Amino acid sequence: MESGDNSSTAELMSRYVSLELGYGVPKDGWRICLAHEFKEKRKPFQAKDVSLSNIVEHIGLGVRYLKWWYKKTQIEKKAPFIDMFRAIPLRQIYGAPLGGIGGGTITRGWRGEFCRWQLNPGMYHYKTVIANQFTVCLRRGGQTVYQQVLSVERPPTLQGWNWGYCGEYAFYHALYPRAWTVYPLPGQNVTLTCRQVSPVIPHDYQDSSLPVAVFVWDIENKNDYPLDVSIMLTMVNGSGHKDDKSGGHWNEPFHLEKAGESVSGVLLHHCTTVNPYTLCMAAREQSDREISHQTAFSPKGTCGVLWGDLIADGRLDSPTGQCPPTQKGEKVAAALAVGCPVPAQGHNDLEFSLAWDMPNITFGSREREHVRYTRFFGTKADAAPSLSHHALTHYRLWERSIEEWQRPILQDSSLPSWYKSALFNELYFVVDGGTVWTELPEDSDVSGGLRSEDGGLPAQPAIIKEYGRFAYLEGQEYRMYNTYDVHFYASFALIMLWPKLALSLQYDIAGSVVSCDPTERLHLMSGRNSPVKVKNVVPHDIGDPDDEPWQRVNAYLIHDTADWKDLNLKFVLQVYRDFHLTQDTQYLQDMWPICQAVMESEMKFDTDGDGLIENSGYADQTYDGWTATGPSAYCGGLWLASVCVMCKMARLVNNEAAFHRFRDILDRGSAAFDKLLWNGQYYNYDSSGQDLSNSVMSDQCAGQWFLRASGLGDGQFQAFPKEKICSALKSVFDLNVMSFAGGQMGAVNGMRPEGVPDHSSVQSDEVWIGVVYGLAAIMIHEGMLEEGLRTAEGCYRTVWERLGMAFQTPEAYCEKGIYRSLAYMRPLSIWAMQLALDTSQPRDQAPKTTTTPTDQRPPPPPPPPPKEGLSQN
DSSP: OHHHHHHHHHHHTTTOOOOOOOSSOOSSSEEEETTOOOSOOOEEOOGGGSOHHHHHHTHHHHHHHHHHHHIIIIISOOOOSSOSSSOOOOOTTEEEEESOSSBOEEEEETTSOEEEEEOSTTOOBOOOOTTOEEEEEEEETTEEEEEEESOSOOOSSOTTSOOOOOGGGOEEEEETTEEEEEEEETTTTEEEEEEEEOOOOTTOSSGGGOOEEEEEEEEEEOSSSOEEEEEEEEEESSOSSGGGGSSOOEEEEEEEEETTEEEEEEEEEEOOSSSOEEEEEEEEOOTTOEEEEEEEEOSSSOOHHHHHHHHHHSSOOOOOSOOOOOOTTOOOEEEEEEEEEEOTTEEEEEEEEEEEEOOEEEOTTOOEEEBTTHHHHOSSSOOHHHHHHHHHHHHHHHHHHHHHHHHHHHTOTTSOHHHHHHHHHTTHHHHHTTOEEEOOOTTOOOSTTOBGGGTSBOSSOHHHHHHOEEEOBSBSSSOOBTOHHHHHHHHHHHHHHOHHHHHHHHHHHHHHHTOOEEEEEEOTTTOOEEEEEOTTSOOSOSOOTTSOTTTSOOOOOSSOGGGOSHHHHHHHHHHHHHHHHHOOHHHHHHHHHHHHHHHHHHGGGOTTSSSSOOOOSSOOTTSTTOOOOSSBHHHHHHHHHHHHHHHHHHHHTTOHHHHHHHHHHHHHHHHHHHHHHBOSSSBOSBSSOOTTTTOEETTTTHHHHHHHHTTOSSGGGOOSOHHHHHHHHHHHIIIIITTSGGGTSOOBSEEOTTSOBOOSSTTTTOEEHHHHHHHHHHHHHTTOHHHHHHHHHHHHIIIIIISOOTTOOOSEEOSSSEEEOSSBSGGGGHHHHHHHHHHTSOTTSOOSSSOOOTTOOOOOOOOOSOOSOSOOO
């Protein structure tokens, strides 16, 4: 396994010509030479890629979607929540995003470009701002001997700068939330290592919210003489958006001293009407560091004056006072330089911070929210200097916490290197998923109108008041917050690393469950008008960032979500799993009546009273267009698992009547499930007896997966025979994994028993990366460690090494040609693999993932034996 790891890294690093490995760069992670070119160029799935048979089958949907799309884009002038005609093209350039959780992100590419912006909540802007660069200046004996923009680009603008750094003399290495770029400067005997640090720290709910990042430049001078080295950071006031030229933007230098530490830099005030913000470049003042700046320059033309200013003496002119506001049509940029001496055969370092302060965010509906970090830094839009000061004086503590968290996994020699890279790097989406983390307004009521005394929730649950509200998009292209059927998979990352955010999200969903919105609207699949939201049904999502998140749920209007069977079941399964991992008894007490209500609403689908819910039409909504008729492996399995956890929760809350009721349903349902779906080797896709009903679904054991993740699945709380689960998983491995693409691309969603992919729907012949990671997790739970790792490895190598989709892992790809929905939520499910690895260890070994929270509180303990009960309900 390790040899495969090495060969894959060798491919990405094959054009690197230096022997330098950089300063403090870890062994594990995603590493690529800046000169690398990906050979395979894929195209996004669009409407034209739908097969003729599917077009004929869904002609009504197509016409209705086209009408809706035209109205949205051409009349309302808004972005559709899913745009089938303008998918984001693949740019094989992205690196680790900058910033903490929920305050916006700026993504820096692996070649060093600032190229993906999410400062307006949930709305992405894909633009490389070419003037945003780091430049190095080397001086010897008072003379500049080398000055170079650290970019491989050769743009048609800024011709007064020295562009075109040789990419064969640099590599990028990512182990999120940190990344390193190593530059052995050709002919200079000097190596620069830029370390990028963002405050993404498990169990930390303060610094993890900060919109900041730090760049530490380690300088190794391998000459026999000393050098003076300066690094210059240039930034445009804006993000490359058209509002950069709207006028009224201005810059000013600043200096802040606090607690014996001083920082200096430049503030770039971006004064738009909606969501104004301030960018801040800063450096910490130290005795042997010289900080200088240029408050304003025009990032067009040659910019030779700025270049000459630095080359003259390694510093900038540092004018005082603010620059005048820009005129309409103008852009303005600023520069910050930091210099230090580096002894012969010695080392020194330089530090920069980048912060952005947008304390109040306005969604498309003009709904206004305070971002989480304002609890600690205020709402007055003057926090950028303090944020920078905090970042520059605390980043070493952040790194210590990050290293303590990652060390047990990185040092585990039984785990392959690719897995360590995948596990940490896929976490980028927690931050870069259009994520918002806001404070709960004082007058908010999240109960949905049903209060605790009536079987509902408090108006302001304590966990939301203390830890705020959290939301992330289904994907950067599928713009819906907290899409629940996908969060079901991704939620493992939150519950394991930021459990308070996971519980906060659950309270928000629970409040939506008991609410209703009788407003009639057209649903595009059926062509019928029906209510936006009915009571006691889990919403598909909590809204579109271009509208009113948390206020207008179910932005997804293709299907009538009242007919979805899996959403309620996924809510129940997550409630118990979250309790199992946190032991939060108040949470269980609050959620128990909500779980009872949603399970009652599911009972109507048990039409023949056999204890198993029926499907009709588009029942398995995780797989759009893959029709299931009668009980199915996916929804049927989730139903049985949900009934099983209801039995467990009934015992915990001392509700014996509920326990016996659900126990009876579980016994009858399990028998019916086996009778209708088991074929001797695996569970059929559905029980219709139609031509394709015996297709092998890769996700057929999803119910058992959640039971295992919740410490159940055996003895009294067993829903599926272990021998049948193992047989089904072996069938999936043999067919969906090893008989697909030579076993090198993960598990295809649907496979025919004869070893041919199921092409019956748009999605049945796709590989869903997040589903594959979940499949690998249940394999590990059931003792199939090698098969689980092999299954997941195919996805990682396809996405990160072959297709160039680093830090934009898609929802899906096919064996050839196309992918669908870049930068998607579901692959966070890789943390389910880590949970499976942790809980599969001998009990005398400590867990690997919840060590040393930065607030010094102990990690959640393992679940105790069943208690006598929590409360009578």
